Amino acid sequence: MEPVQGDFYKAESSDSVTAYLRFTDDRVSLEGPGFTRLFEFNQLEISDRLASLPRRIHFPDGSLFSTRDNAAFDQLLVETGRVSKGSLINFFESGWRWTILALITLPVALYFLFTIGMPIIATPLAQAVPESIKDRLDVEIVSFLDARLLKPSELSAEKKHQMDDAFDELEWWANGTSLEFRKGDALGANALALPGGTIIITDELLEMIEYDGEFYAVMAHEFGHIKSNHSMRNLVQVAGISMVLSWMLGDLSLVTDMVLVGVPTILQQLSYSRKFENEADQFALIMLKHKGYSTACFSSLIEKLSKAHESSDSDIPSYLSSHPESRSRIALGKSDRSCSVGKE
Amino acid sequence: MEKPAGPSTTGSHHTNPQTLQPSFQGEAGEYFRIWIVNMLLSILTLGIYSAWATVRNRRYLYGSTELDGDYFDFHGKPLAILRGRIFAVIFFAAYAFGGDFHPVIPMVAFFILMALFPWILVKAMRFRLSNTSWRNLRFGFGAATRQVYSILIVPLIVTILTYGLFLWVMLGAQQNPVENMENMQLFFGSLLLVLLASLWIIPVFNYRVRNLVMNSIYYGDQPFQANIQSRVFFTTYLKMLGMAIVVGIAGMLFMGAVVAVAFRGAALQLDSSMMFVVAVTYIVMILFYLLPFAVWQVLISNHVISTTRVRRVVFNMEMKVGAYWWLLVSNAFAAVLTIGLAIPWAKIRMIRYKLSCLEITGDVNSFSGSKQIDPSATGDEIGDAFDIDFGF
Numbered sequence: 189m190e191p192v193q194g195d196f197y198k199a200e201s202s203d204s205v206t207a208y209l210r211f212t213d214d215r216v217s218l219e220g221p222g223f224t225r226l227f228e229f230n231q232l233e234i235s236d237r238l239a240s241l242p243r244r245i246h247f248p249d250g251s252l253f254s255t256r257d258n259a260a261f262d263q264l265l266v267e268t269g270r271v272s273k274g275s276l277i278n279f280f281e282s283g284w285r286w287t288i289l290a291l292i293t294l295p296v297a298l299y300f301l302f303t304i305g306m307p308i309i310a311t312p313l314a315q316a317v318p319e320s321i322k323d324r325l326d327v328e329i330v331s332f333l334d335a336r337l338l339k340p341s342e343l344s345a346e347k348k349h350q351m352d353d354a355f356d357e358l359e360w361w362a363n364g365t366s367l368e369f370r371k372g373d374a375l376g377a378n379a380l381a382l383p384g385g386t387i388i389i390t391d392e393l394l395e396m397i398e399y400d401g402e403f404y405a406v407m408a409h410e411f412g413h414i415k416s417n418h419s420m421r422n423l424v425q426v427a428g429i430s431m432v433l434s435w436m437l438g439d440l441s442l443v444t445d446m447v448l449v450g451v452p453t454i455l456q457q458l459s460y461s462r463k464f465e466n467e468a469d470q471f472a473l474i475m476l477k478h479k480g481y482s483t484a485c486f487s488s489l490i491e492k493l494s495k496a497h498e499s500s501d502s503d504i505p506s507y508l509s510s511h512p513e514s515r516s517r518i519a520l521g522k523s524d525r526s527c528s529v530g531k532e
Numbered sequence: 533m534e535k536p537a538g539p540s541t542t543g544s545h546h547t548n549p550q551t552l553q554p555s556f557q558g559e560a561g562e563y564f565r566i567w568i569v570n571m572l573l574s575i576l577t578l579g580i581y582s583a584w585a586t587v588r589n590r591r592y593l594y595g596s597t598e599l600d601g602d603y604f605d606f607h608g609k610p611l612a613i614l615r616g617r618i619f620a621v622i623f624f625a626a627y628a629f630g631g632d633f634h635p636v637i638p639m640v641a642f643f644i645l646m647a648l649f650p651w652i653l654v655k656a657m658r659f660r661l662s663n664t665s666w667r668n669l670r671f672g673f674g675a676a677t678r679q680v681y682s683i684l685i686v687p688l689i690v691t692i693l694t695y696g697l698f699l700w701v702m703l704g705a706q707q708n709p710v711e712n713m714e715n716m717q718l719f720f721g722s723l724l725l726v727l728l729a730s731l732w733i734i735p736v737f738n739y740r741v742r743n744l745v746m747n748s749i750y751y752g753d754q755p756f757q758a759n760i761q762s763r764v765f766f767t768t769y770l771k772m773l774g775m776a777i778v779v780g781i782a783g784m785l786f787m788g789a790v791v792a793v794a795f796r797g798a799a800l801q802l803d804s805s806m807m808f809v810v811a812v813t814y815i816v817m818i819l820f821y822l823l824p825f826a827v828w829q830v831l832i833s834n835h836v837i838s839t840t841r842v843r844r845v846v847f848n849m850e851m852k853v854g855a856y857w858w859l860l861v862s863n864a865f866a867a868v869l870t871i872g873l874a875i876p877w878a879k880i881r882m883i884r885y886k887l888s889c890l891e892i893t894g895d896v897n898s899f900s901g902s903k904q905i906d907p908s909a910t911g912d913e914i915g916d917a918f919d920i921d922f923g924f
Contacts, residue, residue: 195602197668202752202899204667235605238588239562241595242603252668254602277588280569287565290572291873297575305578427625 192264194242194255196220209245209253209261211268218253229270237262237278306425314420319384322420326384330368333380333388341369341391351394354403361475362407365414369394377496379406381413383420396492401485401527405472409486412471418464473521482529483521490517549844551893556884557603558596560877566592567876583614593883594664600896607670608663616659639699646688650680657745666751669899674755675748683744687737694729698722731773735765742836751842753901758840768831776824783820787813818864826857837890845894851886859885 196207196218207220216232218225225247233246243261245253255261265272280286341348348369355367365385372378372390380388387410397403413419473483570585587610594606626641645652654677661671701722739762746758790812830851837849863878 200669200752200901202667202669203897235591238591238595239558239566241592244605254668277569277573281566284565287568290568294568294572294575297572301575301578 190260191219192255192257192260194253194257197252197254199250204254207253209255209264211264211270213268234273236273237275239278239282302425302429306428307421310421310424310428311417314417314424317383317420317424322384324384325420325423326382326386329382330386330388334370337374338388338390339371339373342371343369343391343394347394351389351403354400355407358404358407358479361411361479365411377493379410381410381419383417383423385414387414393493396496397489399485399488399527401476401481402489404479404481405476405486405489408472408475409468411475412468413464415471416464416467418468422464469517469520476521482524482527484524485521485527487518487521488527494518549894551891552600552896554597554599554887554890554892556596556880556887557598558592558880560880563592563596563880564873564876568873580614583610583617586610586613593879597883597887599666599892602667605665606663607665608659612659636703639703642699643692643696646692649688650684651677653741653745654680657748661749667899669752669901672750673745673748674750675744680741680744683740684737687733687740690729691733691737694722694726694733698726731769735762735769738769738832739765742832746836746840749842752899754843754899756840756842758836760836760839764835765832768828768835771831772824772828775827779820779823783816786816790816819861822860822864823857826853826860830856841894843894843899845892845896848891848893849889850891851889855885 191208191210193206193208195204197204205220207218210217210219211229214229216227216229218227227247231248235244235246237243237258240256240258242254242256243258245255247253262272262275280290343351351369352367355362365387368386368388370388370390372392375390377393377396378390379393382388387407389406393406394403397406469486472486476483476485566588570581570588574580574582574585587606587608590606590608594604597604623641623645627638627645654673654675657673657675661673664671701718739760742765743758743760743762746756746760749756830853834849834851837847840847859882863874863882866874866878
């Protein structure tokens, strides 16, 4: 068995001499100019193999043997029936085949982490957020939206009163929610459900609504979001994703951080809502039926919204574009009697 | 005390002080493979493995850095890093996302971080240095936490008072929208105060930290000595500020021209031309923002490292602002355009450049002794999470 050549450093010294390392069944011997030392194998601390970096063998007395002949050292370990620690990870790192596989697996793993893993983690976490914090969040979000996107409502006091009365008629369905009127401006005809139960409805959307049933369809849809805690889950998911990304990419410069972390987070927020929208739609249909309104009210409202969306010249992905295909949504309640008939 | 020079295997001449140039012997392809495999494992283990990944990445980078024929080594233990990382993540979460819940949370996190800074600094430096070795000798960090507090207490208090006032005014302005002029005056008054205070805080803070750090490093039992001048920090800060103002104005003019050309007087609309402007803004920001940053990094590092010696070994660092800036810019673009895949290559490029500007003159043989400290990694990882590089 050939010995491995390397440099030997005495404890607490930076000077080295050339030395040779040999393994026997239970012993390790080190031979240098004018000395031979014997060690027990399990006394040694051997560094894991990493690329072609020198292998370091630390002895209990603080001395060090360093060799660049990784292959010979590993062979020595194998021949004496020992395990080369870290050789598995080194095997993956040292060939392009495995690297490319990792490169492909990486986005797939991320995809599943974000689409399946995160929602599973986010649901109980979002559930654990106390009402007081959610209410506080609503105040923050409303003031944020007021400052940047929304304008004060231009509805007449009479119309607001009428809407408030209609809202009150929802009784226990509306428990824990409250209604706010705003002018949508850039958001257009829209309604938003916030984590703490605040529902914002825009003047533009109210203008489209002809029948009570349509108003209740909107409310029911937003109740669906609130009852299933969608907003809070979304917030937790997005926070989780940006934390994972910034942790993983933590070794980036701040510039790439900004670009790489910002974009996927926004995309993620959009794609999540599809499943949530379906749930909210289903909830809306159930509530309409229970309240004695035609589910066609839901369909007619969606139809109006999608028409309004088509005619608008804005290119930004609106709140609507994240809804499932409008046509399939319209079909959900089409078979029922016309919405104009009113309450049963 | 020095030991007599022992036998040398490198055959260096002891009579004339030799000038050594450290080099980086790693390869981008090799590092890329290590980086991507470890990144994947970190994701598959929901981040747990990232501590092991950090150790492997750092071992590769240290272990590929050569000086006088021998390589550096990193000995950090993954479990220590994992512990520190959990602590850092909690802090980072409070800082980054606490604002979604209550605007006071990031402010409180910021003040706690300020108050803990000296402790974190000592922990981080101790962990990094005592886990770094060259030729079987570890580096070490000798400063005590109390020392760092004593030199930083005044700048820290001034920071907390001025930034605190500013954040408090900002909070007030957020809660009651700006309607009276008093608010505006208070806002600009406190902003001016913060800017004036920074003229003193930033150079003094940086000078004191660097000075203490460089004079507290050990290699074996030999202390580093650095003759750092506070004057250089003040003049460099003014240069950087002047440059920031110039490039700021230039950047805005450039952006104005882009907007004017893109819209040709048409009303501002949220469409594809808006996306174009956003893209251009990013590019301009990267180009311009990095220039003052490069000035600061290069001038300060050159000065600090070039005044440093250990035993009779002297260091000389001569980086160039232009070259450094170009590296930062091209690295940032490469990383963005390859969705991050060029990061290993970019890192190695930067290391190669820095090492190529560094010269070490004197007899590097026959150092001895070591200071054994058992460091916890907490400070080190907080440094990572907030992207603070403590130099060296």
